[in-house]
């Protein structure tokens with residue numbers, strides 16, 4: 001049995017969803033165009049930059065080069081699923097406070113990858129941080145502030161507190 | 169970029185997957201898709217049919233076998249290999265290799281079997297698996313066969329596998345001596361890599377047999393036979409000196425290509441450096457083990 005179209009059922013950020021798609025549909029396009037979640041970005045389109053990073057059953061994948069069919073029966077998490085209804089997650093807040101966001105194009109991918117890193121290694125050392133994040137590229141920040149934000153979450157560097165006017 | 173449309177099959181039985189692939193002229197197996205989908209997005213490949221292998225139970229299993237080998241399912245991802253307790257215990261060099269392939273997303277989706285079957289020359293596992301004497305199990309319409317890892321990759325993107333044959337698992341004998349693996353890269357993939365595996369004699373200090381393999385710099389992994397012969401029968405403590413004497417000639421014989429990872433001469437030089445460091449590491453493993 002083979003088919004040019006396929007029926008998918010999976011959870012997207014914890015919600016049960018269904019879709020019928022052509023077999024050659026990519027996960028990134030399904031999530032952005034069909035489900036309207038535009039946080040995940042297409043940039044390199046070749047598994048190198050990480051702007052399209054999603055979690056698939058708890059593993060990080062490049063959704064630009066993953067078949068939508070591979071999500072069938074599995075759990076997909078995007079940056080939207082990691083963002084609280086109000087305010088920011090602790091990863092997002094640390095990135096903001098450390099000035100680790102400039103144009104912001106890479107940020108959704110970093111948020112997913114950093115969240116995954118801290119799930120696996122809550123007290124990640126520098127070696128673990130670098131190995132986990134070396135596949136996420138940022139053209140603006142020079143990485144120093146992103147590293148500082150992650151170190152603050154891993155407890156290897158003091159965290160920053162929001163200034164009075166920044167509190168939400 | 170989108171791949172061109174294709175039919176997708178997701179069989180749950182090995183025999184069904186082989187039958188489907190054999191019945192369609194232009195079909196490809198789909199494992200992690202990290203190489204296949206890139207080639208399809210670039211329209212280098214336009215298969216009529218993709219046969220997904222991920223629903224066939226057991227193909228990603230990693231197990232210990234009675235004959236002192238580790239059997240790794242071809243569908244095991246780099247990340248599974250990296251984190252597996254059996255691999256970490258008995259084949260630590262392979263666990264470390266898989267932990268440093270590509271980036272974390274490619275490691276999570278890409279499989280060991282997919283890496284071998286694609287045969288992109290700038291790869292890590294083929295070099296180490298050849299040095300370790302791994303055997304690859306292929307199952308196809310005409311039955312099963314086993315191919316030695318160092319005879320599997322024939323050239324760039326070319327292997328001994330027939331189109332409808334599925335690689336089911338990779339059997340790696342547990343080494344009887346030191347193993348060292350190193351690679352050099354400035355991009356995502358290795359420019360040059362080198363593996364050393366010694367089988368030690370019963371006295372624990374004499375090298376019975378040495379395997380020295382270099383990869384990524386040429387069209388396929390290559391034995392450095394000249395150095396292997398120099399080391400056979402020698403004591404571990406004399407290995408560094410013996411290799412230093414033969415190195416220039418040995419490295420000169422390596423087939424290397426000029427590409428964006430560097431010029432051929434530069435890569436031959438790097439191969440020599442990696443071999444020298446591996447030999448020092450292997451000798452240190454012996455020294456550390458014997459009082």
Ligand SMILES: Cc1cc2nc3c(=O)[nH]c(=O)nc-3n(C[C@H](O)[C@H](O)[C@H](O)COP(=O)(O)OP(=O)(O)OC[C@H]3O[C@@H](n4cnc5c(N)ncnc54)[C@H](O)[C@@H]3O)c2cc1C
Pocket residue numbers: 046047048196197198199200201202203204205221242243268269270271274277278279280281282283285286290291292293333334335336356357358
């Ligand atoms: C950005 C990037 C960086 C990389 N860096 C490295 C690196 O540093 N070192 C390195 O070694 N590799 C590297 N790779 C390669 C990576 O290891 C492979 O992409 C991956 O392991 C391929 O596995 P896959 O399951 O995704 O294969 P797929 O893309 O699914 O398949 C590849 C090919 O093999 C065939 N195939 C797959 N499985 C089987 C099977 N069981 N039986 C028969 N045929 C099969 C498919 O039909 C296809 O032709 C990199 C790749 C990328 C994209």
Ligand code: FES
Pocket residue numbers: 041042043044045046047048049050051052053062063064065
């Ligand atoms: S867009 Fe997917 S990794 Fe860059």
Ligand code: FES
Pocket residue numbers: 100101102103104105106107137138139140141
């Ligand atoms: S903030 Fe601009 S690419 Fe990272």
